[in-house]
Amino acid sequence: MSKKISGAEYPLAKIFSSDFDYAIPTYQRPYAWTHVQAGELFSDLHDFFLNEKDDTYFLGSIVLIKEEGRPHAEVIDGQQRLTTLTILLAALTSMFSGELRTDFENYIREPGRASQGLKPKPRLALRERDRAFFADYVQGLKLTELEALDPAQLDNESKRNIRLNALTMLERLDSAFGGDQERLCEFGAFLVQRCFLVAVSTPSQQSAFRVFSVLNSRGLDLLPTDIIKSDVIGKIPADKQDAFNDIWEELEVETGRDGFAEVFAHIRMIHAKEKARKALLEEFREKVMPKVATAEALISDVIEPYTDAYLIAKQCQYTSTADAAEINALLGWLNRIDNSDWLPSGMRFLADKGGDADYVLWFFRKLERLAAYMHVCGLDVNQRIERYAEVLRGLEQAHNGSNPVTSVELTDTERKRMLAALDGRIYELTARRRNYLILRLDSFLTDGAASYNPTLLTIEHVLPQTVAPGSQWSEWWPDASQRDEWVHRIANLVPLNQRRNSAAQNYDFDRKKTAYFVGRSGVSSYVLTTQVLHEATWRPEAVARRQADLLALMQDKWML
Known part of the structure; x- marks a missing residue:
């Protein structure tokens, strides 16, 4: 058988x-x-x-x-x-x-x-x-x-x-x-x-x-952190083991088991500064543990401060007497990005310099811009890891100094690439990248005063993708090549908190504004959309003017 x-x-x-x-x-x-x-x-x-x-x-x-x-x-x-x-x-x-x-x-x-x-x-x-x-x-x-x-x-x-x-x-x-x-x-x-x-x-x-x-189940099998714990606690003198075991378990409770494993993966990246090629357990033993003098120091000087920094960054809970709100807003935008590759840099900085609120604000403005650049421009995981490794090397060099970490700054080439992407066909980006960019732009218009937790977000074209012959749109935009040049760019896109309405997408401008863009309440939740409601027409010159204004705003806010 x-x-x-x-x-x-x-x-x-x-x-x-x-x-x-x-x-x-x-x-x-x-x-x-x-x-x-x-x-x-x-x-x-x-x-x-x-x-x-x-x-x-x-x-x-x-x-x-x-x-x-x-x-x-x-x-x-x-x-x-x-x-x-x-x-x-x-x-x-x-x-x-x-x-x-x-x-x-x-x-x-x-x-x-x-x-x-x-x-x-x-x-x-x-x-x-x-x-x-x-x-x-x-x-x-x-x-x-x-x-x-x-x-x-x-x-x-x-x-x-x-x-x-x-x-x-x-x-x-x-x-x-x-x-x-x-x-x-x-x-x-x-x-x-x-x-x-x-x-x-x-x-x-x-x-x-x-x-x-x-x-594919998510049971409670042994995680790498469980095996590392056994290694580490076993090397601590017996009279101290209970105290360090309590610290370890408290950190794990605060983060959750999966979160704690994520912390260890980020600590590995902080030390290795390269993409993992082996299992986390093996790499942590090779790249992290030999660099720390004792098991007690590994917990007190590495795992505990980096876990605290991880929780601040993930939960947007930085506290200080000044700038905390803006710093936490920046952390919120970083957490909206579809990867966590920025976290090792953020954790390293908070663990080293978290007490200097002015410096923290400066750094996370730069880190959020760097992350946004890679997100909008669609850099793959290997390119992102290589770029963040440069930041980590800069943080390591500045560990005992007071100079700003210049590696978190965009290079001239990166600035130009980001500006080109922002001026491109935004609607053709993946939905995650497109939505992030448009909501971030809307936040620039509110100076960070608005909070964004839309349960439903639709990105709509003002000038529709399909223009019917004899319509108002065909009169305002008779040149098909000009329509193609502008239809997917950011000036022609507005965020809505409602489901896509196939019929409304091709309404004439006035009807589209009143019947579709304002929603049931008669107003829009987004400044980007409200601006369009105040326009009398939507001809090429209006869109070109709006494009220039929005690009100038992003260039200013992202310091491009």
Whole structure:
């Protein structure tokens, strides 16, 4: 009788072999990884390839419905990784020719062997709706034809993601290796020999879903902090252990278990100043603990002050006789950003200089601007970590000095890039970045007096995206190219606290203002929207004037 559940770690050479014939069931969600996630995967792999000559890279786990000894495997968990890895292998293979191309193509498609009853076919079959598209363009290595497709003509988001991620992988490979066939082959060998996935298989669908649930549950298993605690407390003299254990447990209660683990990850970053390449436990033992003289000092001089700083930063609870309100407002905006990469810098500064309110205000104005720059301009996680590492190095150098930390300042190049982004097609940013920017701009108009906790936020165009012939809009904006130039820029966008109204979007200006922009109360919650309500017309000259005013305001408030 075959085993119910089996699991093993395999290199990608085995994962993409005749032992596995993957199919994505129709009930699975579509392929959803964006070019940001695909780019981050490539960056992680490339960074590990450059810096770790012998170690293996762990890509996580996949859960399969699969009978032992049979290749057919329904993918319950892991389709995003398997699909993206297939795209990466296809991009890499397309850069080779001859026998090398044939060799790597075998990881994408089963070449077939009649003697073993194996028919030629792709190793991964996506959901029915995307299967033929993926097999033709990606697994068929028609990446030039894929690039030529108009994304607007593709009938779903999954296909658009596949196309953009394939282009991303091609660009990143070209940027990293410049067509050097030998280095490309070395990178390919690293992928298939030293990159591993754990495949958990069971012949039962019920069992597979149970495994998936367990792997993704949030139970109270041992965290790295629990093991570190055992290491640290065990090194403290017995007569002091109870006191330090009480301090540790109080900190953990204040932050929560997950929050405390986050504190340790940020402490690791403060000391290492680079992206983690190993598990938190291993890196904390390597990068942090050797730098502290005693176990008592690790708790008193590192963990306790950094946890206090973390709580201040996360809960926006800085206290002082002056400037506390503005400092906490800046912390509030930092917490609105969709990543916490800024926190190690904020924690280090608060732990070192938190008693100097003037300096704290200066620093967090600069840090919020730096974080906003990276958020608005869409820097990926690796770029953000590298940039914040510069700030951490500056903080370390200034630890015993009184000079401001210049590394938190934007460079001239960064200022120009941010100004260009602010003057660009803001509506086409991701919703998180777009909403952050527009609410931050609105806060500049109120001098920070307003609080922003919208349960529902819609960003609407004043000049609509679609202009009907014969409408007031077509009279005011007869030039289609001029409409395209202005429709998605910040001057033409307003925030609303109501759901999108498809009909109202194309109303003439006066009706749009009274029936849509003011809401049920007859007023708007946002200064940006109220300003538009005071305009008599919305012609190109009015939008250009407003654009110049808003850019000047952001340039002033962000000190650009």
